[in-house]
Amino acid sequence: MELIERKRCVIVAAGTISDLDILKKNIFYDDYIIAADAGYTKLKSAGIEPHLIVGDFDSSDIPENDVELITLSPVKDYTDTEFAVMQAVERGYGEILIIGGLGGRIDHSMANIAVMLRYKKQGVNITMVDENHRVFTLANESKVIVKGNYYVSVFAPDGECKVKLEGFYYNNDELTLYPDSSVGVSNEIVDDNAKITALSGTALVIFSNLNM
Template identity: 40%
Template sequence: MEKLCVIFGAGDVFAPRKKFGKTDLIIAADGGYSAAVAAGLNPDVIIGDFDSSDAPENTAAHVIKLNRDKDDTDMLAAVKLGLRRGYKTFVIYGGTGGDRLDHTVANFGALAYLNAFGAQGYLVDRDAIATVITDGKFAVPKQARGTVSVFAYGGVASGVNLENLQYSLTNAELTPEYPIGVSNATGDKAGVVSVKSGSLLIFFPR
């Protein structure tokens, strides 16, 4: 079974719908510690600059305190930690919503960062999950039913194909300024999204 790096942020957290295994790494990014505990999980690592919350005490987790004057967000620092430990699949809770829209946008960047290092990330919101693919293919889970949206991310995306969705595209070019891929929908068969050159930000039903 594929091992997961599960990260909790301080945004809106919607309870995980699965149990995690012994080989999965659970990281709390700063204020995400409270969310992880509320979900009944004991983080393996807590990392952050603790500018919005105090560093937890009386915890068995490894606590990493970061300098507050830094380039990386606490979430990106958690992502980098998971990569250093060899994880290739990341699930992020609490990385959307809250009172910081800019942090949500930054976490889309974290998904693209994972792509750059050969990993895949999934950012979990209440009703949808976001992921980024680069020069590759993504199969919408068979059980997912509802809205699927696809956007060019970080520049022009060429050779885009949308298959088995309500609206199809073949060898299309998507640009960031024209969101033609918004508000598509799943069909009777599992949808497939692919891009030959560039990156796509994909939202699919949780």
């Protein structure tokens, strides 16, 4: 499989991955790949070898190969995916992509979003993707987004957040978001490029219906 050259850490978790092409499209040539528990079976099916496998393996068999393996106790204060993030950060990666962190159990999806928020405060950028979504955070920074056939929603899960929206159907020079508000849901890009600026607080940005 031909991969594109880029440096970051990709974590493949045990969440829903219904199409293995998402792995082949999102894993690049020089990514450092961590399989979290049953995420290894997804990688194996796609013909991709990870550099590290972690997990308590309560939902899959322990792999038998020469890849570095860290076996965890099922009784612990973090998920297998969070431990994979911890390992990525310890190994020096500040850019992390999680595949398989959404879908399936909503409690695990929420836990992964919580991990994204905590590590954002430490300067680590975590993005999660599945077949229909891309999720990332912004804090005191801007992101330019290319027009596409998808919805863009912005939330404030970590407290009050102010954002500036440009190039959208619903523009706003200073939109205040709160954790208990849905005002930022289902916006659309109308210009060739749009821009989201997190003026204060941490914004959670979700692209939805990527394949609609």
